[in-house]
Amino acid sequence: WLVTxxxxxxxxxxxxxxxxxxxxxxxxxxxxxxxxxTYALNGGAAGTAGDAFAPANVLAGSHTLPSAKPSxxxxxxxxxxWLVTxxxxxxxxxxxxxxxxxxxxxxxxxxxxxxxxxTYALNGGSAGTAGDAFAPANVLAGDHALPSAKPAxxxxxxxxxxWIVTxxxxxxxxxxxxxxxxxxxxxxxxxxxxxxxxxTYVLNGGAAGAAADAFAPANVLAGSHALPSAKPVxxxxxxxxxxxxxxxxxxxxxxxxxxxxxKVTxxxxxxxxxxEHFTLAYDLAGGAAGDAFAxANVHAGSYTxxxxKPVxxxxxxxxxxxxxxAPAGPAGAGxxxxxxxxxxxxxxxxxxxxxxxxxxxxxIPKRDATDRNILVKNKGVNPLVNYNFIMRVEAAFDxxxxxxxxxxxxxxxxxxxxxGLNDYVHxxxxxxxxxxxxxxxxxxxxDYLDPLPNGTELLLPIIIIISRHPDxxxxxxxxxxxxxxxxxxxxxxTYGELNAEQxxxxxxxxxxxxxxxxxxxxxxxx
Numbered sequence: 105w106l107v108t109x110x111x112x113x114x115x116x117x118x119x120x121x122x123x124x125x126x127x128x129x130x131x132x133x134x135x136x137x138x139x140x141x142t143y144a145l146n147g148g149a150a151g152t153a154g155d156a157f158a159p160a161n162v163l164a165g166s167h168t169l170p171s172a173k174p175s176x177x178x179x180x181x182x183x184x185x186w187l188v189t190x191x192x193x194x195x196x197x198x199x200x201x202x203x204x205x206x207x208x209x210x211x212x213x214x215x216x217x218x219x220x221x222x223t224y225a226l227n228g229g230s231a232g233t234a235g236d237a238f239a240p241a242n243v244l245a246g247d248h249a250l251p252s253a254k255p256a257x258x259x260x261x262x263x264x265x266x267w268i269v270t271x272x273x274x275x276x277x278x279x280x281x282x283x284x285x286x287x288x289x290x291x292x293x294x295x296x297x298x299x300x301x302x303x304t305y306v307l308n309g310g311a312a313g314a315a316a317d318a319f320a321p322a323n324v325l326a327g328s329h330a331l332p333s334a335k336p337v338x339x340x341x342x343x344x345x346x347x348x349x350x351x352x353x354x355x356x357x358x359x360x361x362x363x364x365x366x367k368v369t370x371x372x373x374x375x376x377x378x379x380e381h382f383t384l385a386y387d388l389a390g391g392a393a394g395d396a397f398a399x400a401n402v403h404a405g406s407y408t409x410x411x412x413k414p415v416x417x418x419x420x421x422x423x424x425x426x427x428x429x430a431p432a433g434p435a436g437a438g439x440x441x442x443x444x445x446x447x448x449x450x451x452x453x454x455x456x457x458x459x460x461x462x463x464x465x466x467x468i469p470k471r472d473a474t475d476r477n478i479l480v481k482n483k484g485v486n487p488l489v490n491y492n493f494i495m496r497v498e499a500a501f502d503x504x505x506x507x508x509x510x511x512x513x514x515x516x517x518x519x520x521x522x523x524g525l526n527d528y529v530h531x532x533x534x535x536x537x538x539x540x541x542x543x544x545x546x547x548x549x550x551d552y553l554d555p556l557p558n559g560t561e562l563l564l565p566i567i568i569i570i571s572r573h574p575d576x577x578x579x580x581x582x583x584x585x586x587x588x589x590x591x592x593x594x595x596x597x598t599y600g601e602l603n604a605e606q607x608x609x610x611x612x613x614x615x616x617x618x619x620x621x622x623x624x625x626x627x628x629x630x
Contacts, residue, residue, distance in 0.1 A: 105118075107131060116134050138162060141160050143170075146213050146215070153170065217245060217246075219244055219245070221242055223291070228297065232261065234251065249284050250282060270292050270293070279293070310376050329365065380403070387456040393412065414457050424460065426443075429455070430452070496568075498555065517531050541617050543613055545613050567589075589620070597614055
């Protein structure tokens with residue numbers, strides 16, 4: 105109730121409440137406002153909700169919306185909620201059963217989720233056993249799960265990589281089966297297939313042999329491809345097969361073994377590679393032998409010389425080894441090889457027997473069990489033993505030497521007595537006051553080159569190489585022992601006397617300070 109006379113009291117009194125009366129008083133009943141609420145289904149239908157969406161006059165204030173949902177296409181799945189379209193200004197979408205504030209005549213319009221057409225382009229494939237999985241469909245906007253099935257090509261889905269969104273443009277991601285793709289417009293998904301390329305095998309004078317179709321042309325997937333484990337044959341055997349070389353496309357110099365993996369990125373030709381054969385002949389140089397030294401066809405690469413020896417005058421005592429006399433100038437051509445030694449074959453080769461005179465590795469005495477090195481005996485036909493060495497400086501200069509001597513390493517000590525009645529004496533090492541040194545003597549000749557001027561601080565260790573045979577320093581297997589001197593500095597140069605009354609050679613003596621000396625004893629090689 106509202107006191108309307110006398111005026112001035114704006115309070116609304118509830119039934120049963122108390123009002124103060126001081127004059128003639130009129131109480132006027134107050135009624136709550138009601139407003140029309142209308143539901144616009146916006147293309148939908150009430151469905152099983154009946155009259156839930158019929159127009160109604162409702163009290164002003166909070167109003168509860170129907171809990172039922174309208175439907176579209178026989179389903180309420182696309183229903184997104186209600187929007188107040190009159191009066192304007194409220195952009196909130198209210199869900200079924202939500203509360204809306206009514207302060208005047210109100211229209212609520214149904215909101216529906218957007219649907220867009222999704223089309224699958226199989227791009228040369230087919231649905232296979234997937235049936236209608238790739239049929240066009242209208243789907244809700246937002247995340248859409250792609251079919252878990254895969255399309256097929258040539259009866260198999262092995263080449264299927266996934267789907268790419270080709271319309272609308274701009275998404276380059278490849279989606280796997282069952283993945284979710286965002287739908288915001290009509291969308292076309294195009295199947296992506298792994299590339300295949302032709303691989304051809306050229307046997308290059310060989311034959312497939314028992315491998316039958318192993319080397320037949322094939323279309324293979326791009327990427328890593330395993331070569332056949334079988335080998336082609338030549339003259340009935342696969343012993344000379346060295347592998348496959350990619351000749352198309354050009355640019356790959358690798359030789360791949362049977363069963364190796366190669367990368368295929370285009371049409372590829374693999375050409376069989378065969379080991380080269382060369383003639384090996386023995387020139388007995390006046391000696392004699394049986395079939396052990398018959399001319400033979402051998403593979404290129406490492407070859408083991410016959411372990412037998414030819415004879416001369418009924419004995420092999422004068423045989424000192426084999427020397428490569430053809431072709432001229434190969435690596436190791438100046439070396440004398442012992443029976444059973446290894447040489448490298450890269451052309452037709454002649455090994456010529458060496459008799460007497462020279463001291464070769466065929467004449468090397470047995471090892472001494474005490475120092476594990478070869479005992480070299482001077483037989484009077486070659487220089488003394490100490491001429492079987494050179495000094496290698498900065499890994500660039502090999503210097504023949506007259507002598508290397510005075511490997512000096514000296515430590516100094518001081519004695520300290522404890523004192524008192526105790527006469528015990530301690531011996532303590534003192535700091536080094538002078539460097540470790542060695543002296544090198546060299547003859548000064550017309551071709552004299554000095555890489556060791558006074559004051560030089562060397563970057564690399566000096567290495568003294570001792571060979572088992574004179575003038576054989578290029579062949580590591582001929583080395584007997586190495587001495588390496590680290591932290592070297594040239595601290596003194598002395599030149600010998602020249603006397604006009606007698607002829608002689610000028611000697612350069614170089615004193616070198618070093619930090620450490622390392623001795624390496626090398627086992628004998630072929």
